[in-house]
Amino acid sequence: MRILVYGAGVLGSYLAHELVRVGHNVTMLARGRRADELEKNGNVIRHYFQFKTTVHNVRVIRVLEPNDVYDLIFVVMKYPDFEAVLPALAANHSRHVVIMGNNASxxxxxxxxxxxxPVTKHVAFAFQSIAGWRENGLVISVRGPRTKINIGGLGEDLSWRPFIDQALANTKYAWTYQNNMNEWLKSHYVMILALNSIASTYNGNLRRAAKDRKLLHLVIHAMDEGHQVLEKNGFTVTPAAQKQFARKNRKLFYILLKMMLSIPISRILLSDKAVSANEVTALQQAFADLKKxxxxxxxxxxxxxxxxxxxxQRS
Structure with missing residues (x-):
């Protein structure tokens, strides 16, 4: 397949790596220094837990022209950056687009x-569970042995699912189709906004945060309130287990939260290496609108x- 990965940050770079690895004709859209790095050195990824570094050469473009047509376009970037790329995506004649990342709209x-x-656009939305950062011209990828992707439309069946299945086949992704990604994405950002407040409260010192009983209970109750805001707006919290933990299994949730904060990887998963500060701000504003x-x-x-x-407080 001829595939464009629009965005060359941590998530886009790892996606491109997997697609190239299984034999697809992959192009990456990047700009500035990142485009220069990709053209000079290739897509260099250090796999944090796998103790290895991979390099793949990819075609790099800086602008998406209307007639540069792909079988599938993955748009992978931070939520505040999506709006700026929509005009170029709309003008392009490719028919199948997957917008991947945190998304409030x-x-x-x-x-x-x-x-x-100018052509019929088939649009899906997705989220891949991965973290990392860029450092000295390469990407540090933090993931498990199989990276999970949730993907789907907005309440409708994706008749073009075979395009997505073909693209992801034989990759190290485990993908699950959701019937309504709008509900899944909103439920997800309610959860991450509550959880990310833990690290910010203690400037990343999660061991201290784990000892703050009031903070952890506050996070759990706040998450439940966030779910209630979604429900009041007519959304179903997805997956349902997320709501059950915050509402009916709070003791177990508290124990699991303390355990999670004791794991070193949490310093990455609950930091701007997973969700950037400007993305958190944009998602907070989106939640404020829902709350209103x-x-x-x-x-x-x-x-x-x-x-x-x-x-x-004492000082």
């Missing part, structure tokens, strides 16, 4: 692409945003 993006494209629409009190969520450790 997938419906608006789909509507824009379908309304402004729901017109309901969220005392724990509000307290969590202002929470400071007990030692700071």
């Amino acid at each position: 997938p419906q608006d993006m789909q509507t824009y692409l379908q309304a402004h494209s 629409s729901a017109n309901m009190a969220t005392p724990h969520w509000d307290e969590l945003q202002q929470y400071s450790p007990p030692d700071r």
